[in-house]
Amino acid sequence: MSGFGNEFASEDPRCPGSLPKGQNNPQVCPYGLYAEQLSGSAFTCPRSSNKRSWLYRILPSVCHKPLISIPQGNLSHNWDEVSPDPNQMRWLPFKFSESSEKKVDFVEGLNTLCGAGDGRTRNGIAIHIYICNTSMKNKSFYNSDGDFLLVPQKGNLLVTTEFGKLLVEPNEICIIQQGMHFSVEVFGETRGYILEVFGAHFELPDLGPIGANGLANPRDFMVPVACYEDQQFAACFSVISKYQGKLFSAEQDFSPFNVVAWHGNYTPYKYNLDNFMVINGVAFDHADPSIFTVLTAKSTSPGVAIADFVIFPPRWGVADHTFRPPYYHRNCMSEFMGLIKGHYEAKEENFLPGGGSLHSIMTPHGPDADCFKKASEAELKPERIAEGMMAFMFESSFSMAVTKWGLETCNCLDKSYTKCWQPLKSCFNPKWKYPVHPQNTVNLL
Ligand SMILES: O=C(O)Cc1cc(O)ccc1O
Numbered sequence: 001m002s003g004f005g006n007e008f009a010s011e012d013p014r015c016p017g018s019l020p021k022g023q024n025n026p027q028v029c030p031y032g033l034y035a036e037q038l039s040g041s042a043f044t045c046p047r048s049s050n051k052r053s054w055l056y057r058i059l060p061s062v063c064h065k066p067l068i069s070i071p072q073g074n075l076s077h078n079w080d081e082v083s084p085d086p087n088q089m090r091w092l093p094f095k096f097s098e099s100s101e102k103k104v105d106f107v108e109g110l111n112t113l114c115g116a117g118d119g120r121t122r123n124g125i126a127i128h129i130y131i132c133n134t135s136m137k138n139k140s141f142y143n144s145d146g147d148f149l150l151v152p153q154k155g156n157l158l159v160t161t162e163f164g165k166l167l168v169e170p171n172e173i174c175i176i177q178q179g180m181h182f183s184v185e186v187f188g189e190t191r192g193y194i195l196e197v198f199g200a201h202f203e204l205p206d207l208g209p210i211g212a213n214g215l216a217n218p219r220d221f222m223v224p225v226a227c228y229e230d231q232q233f234a235a236c237f238s239v240i241s242k243y244q245g246k247l248f249s250a251e252q253d254f255s256p257f258n259v260v261a262w263h264g265n266y267t268p269y270k271y272n273l274d275n276f277m278v279i280n281g282v283a284f285d286h287a288d289p290s291i292f293t294v295l296t297a298k299s300t301s302p303g304v305a306i307a308d309f310v311i312f313p314p315r316w317g318v319a320d321h322t323f324r325p326p327y328y329h330r331n332c333m334s335e336f337m338g339l340i341k342g343h344y345e346a347k348e349e350n351f352l353p354g355g356g357s358l359h360s361i362m363t364p365h366g367p368d369a370d371c372f373k374k375a376s377e378a379e380l381k382p383e384r385i386a387e388g389m390m391a392f393m394f395e396s397s398f399s400m401a402v403t404k405w406g407l408e409t410c411n412c413l414d415k416s417y418t419k420c421w422q423p424l425k426s427c428f429n430p431k432w433k434y435p436v437h438p439q440n441t442v443n444l445l
């Protein structure tokens with residue numbers, strides 16, 4: 001089904017009439033199902049932000065054995081593992097496991113790179129890298145701490161959820177919100193990025209003067225349809241919860257994907273980044289990257305995001321008398337960037353698909369020396385920017401800490417990163433003669 005945040009309704013076609021009509025809690029549900037509400041907002045939230053879905057299932061989720069603490073690998077919400085480091089950071093592509101013999105599934109393959117805040121106080125963010133090569137078997141996962149925005153970079157994900165199935169390919173994103181059970185099937189070496197937010201859900205940004213259409217259009221968001229499995233497993237089914245940054249597992253003797261029908265506005269969804277309607281300058285100057293915001297998780301401070309998901313899609317560059325690549329800057333927000341495919345305009349070298357960079361709060365950054373020279377001398381004709389490329393940014397108002405995994409264990413921090421700015425030399429010439437550009441001459445004289 002399509003649409004962002006709609007009131008959806010879905011019945012598995014094998015059970016027509018399974019969705020109760022006219023009420024949520026009939027004395028007896030059709031087909032002998034159990035009614036269960038999943039709340040994604042406080043009961044009392046204003047209508048515009050109120051989120052819940054009603055699930056009609058073979059057994060209610062509560063029929064599980066106790067949740068028991070399990071090892072959590074490289075997943076961490078401890079932001080004090082290593083001392084703060086404000087330097088510009090770049091990671092070469094995060095490595096796949098050296099032996100393909102070693103089977104790692106999506107949950108075992110979660111590695112926390114950086115973050116801030118926490119799930120307990122319901123305010124914060126974490127960035128994880130998932131690296132896996134095998135499917136979750138008789139295993140589901142739900143995040144009690146926050147919402148996951150998955151950005152696959154390599155390998156398709158077949159995501160089974162309580163609401164139905166989503167096939168998510170690189171260049172698509174998938175949002176699994178707090179509390180939703182899911183299981184990930186993979187088809188070989190698989191890698192991607194996760195933006196986790198605690199305490200807010202992703203929304204489409206307001207469009208202001210852009211008008212009613214543009215950027216990510218609501219109709220392009222896809223929601224699964226009900227699809228139940230009624231398996232009784234000889235072996236147990238493990239239901240894993242991430243709770244306060246730790247993993248817990250509970251055994252149960254039925255599949256959690258036992259929802260025959262559901263309705264509501266709190267669902268998982270996916271979006272293909274090629275559908276993004278790009279808006280950009282058509283006269284002069286470089287617009288801020290907020291014009292490329294796909295989704296935002298708002299903080300309570302107006303205009304300030306816990307985290308924005310921003311992309312740098314293929315587009316035309318036409319700006320006159322303009323330095324077209326990203327400008328040099330220092331930002332009161334943290335910028336984590338990743339690359340799905342192609343190469344990014346401001347960085348010729350070593351910012352590669354499957355790698356990343358972090359420019360922390362107030363840490364200066366911008367085009368490398370090569371890019372600066374080329375763009376300063378370029379003939380400014382209309383040109384395609386980022387053809388075949390898809391880069392993205394998780395931009396957050398939180399000051400993030402990098403984990404021990406990010407700094408050491410992952411073993412792909414590029415120690416030479418800051419060298420890319422070293423060749424920049426002063427071009428200052430106090431005897432400069434006009435004209436620079438006709439427009440500047442007029443302004444300056
Ligand atoms: O740092 C970056 O590469 C991201 C970025 C891109 C851009 O076009 C303007 C500002 C900005 O932070």
Ligand SMILES: [Fe+2]
Binds near residue numbers: 329335359365
């Ligand atoms: Fe930046």
